[in-house]
Amino acid sequence: MKAVALGGGRGLHATLSALRRLTPDVSAVVTVADDGGSSGRLRRELGLLPPGDLRKALAALAGEDDENSLWATVFQHRFGGTGALAGHAVGNLVLAALLELLDDPVAALGEAARLLGVRGRVLPMCTEPLDIEADVVGLDEDPDAVRRIRGQVAVATTPGRVQRIRLHTAGEPHGAAGGVPKACAAAVTAVLEADVVLLGPGSWFTSVLPHLLVPELHEALIDTAASRIVVLNLVPQPGETAGFSPERHLDVLCEHAPRLRVDAVIADADSVSTPDRLRRAASxxxxxxxxxxxxxxxxxxxxxxxxxxxxxxGAFEAVRSARADG
Incomplete structure (x- = not known):
């Protein structure tokens, strides 16, 4: 089974940790808009793709023998102290070096995957860093006033309510129309050739939805013959989805990609208080x-x-059975 998981951060790590139990043929397609912490510093100083979410995906798929396990631990190690290295993860620095030396994100990630004994592969959503811009309400005395917030960290931690997001290539002035984000060709091919494609869990506006705003990737998600499965978060995320019900996550997904059809939605039974509402939203x-x-x-x-x-x-088998019967 060829499986593709789209996302970023801890949510994508959870999906990959599950998928590797089902198949060795896993491709992770990772967001590239992070602008905080070690990733943000390397991105600003070197002009490279933010490596943090890519590193986490590699670690999730790393081999489990002693040597590979050690390298995965080293990759995730973060320096302490107060000096220039404070806060940097070793894997971020290694990926930054590979990106500079090879000048090809796919090749750089391939070399890192070889070092870690990765089962599967890790691909960037785009080969250039991106900025997320959001329309947010609830930040002014007028509760309906819309303000634009730019940057992954700013959007993820806003005390307002995010209504819609957009993507810009890095460095464009605020308010600029901007060019169309160009998808990584290998990521598009992976989606088109997959047997199953997963969206979520993860930060909804900053890790999951951005994939739907890259035109080539969006079209691939619509055109693929793969089973499309959405995995919902267990709890709302403070900041960007505070107060969201499970069904609201699906409503927002539909608003950003009205042409996208999904085969299955997975949610935790104990996290859903109104199953009928969620069932209607899924339908x-x-x-x-x-x-x-x-x-x-x-x-x-x-x-x-x-x-x-x-x-x-179970979801994949049910979808396959339903398609066979249909």
């Missing part, structure tokens, strides 16, 4: 709802990889 996208126990017992805000893997297996 709007053409999807069947699957409710399973997929949260980690000791951390309700995190997905359990084994449980998520079984839910994904």
């Amino acid at each position: 709007t996208l053409g999807a069947r709802l699957r409710l399973d126990a997929i949260a980690s017992p000791g951390a309700r805000e995190r997905h359990d990889p084994a449980a998520l893997a079984e839910s994904l297996r």
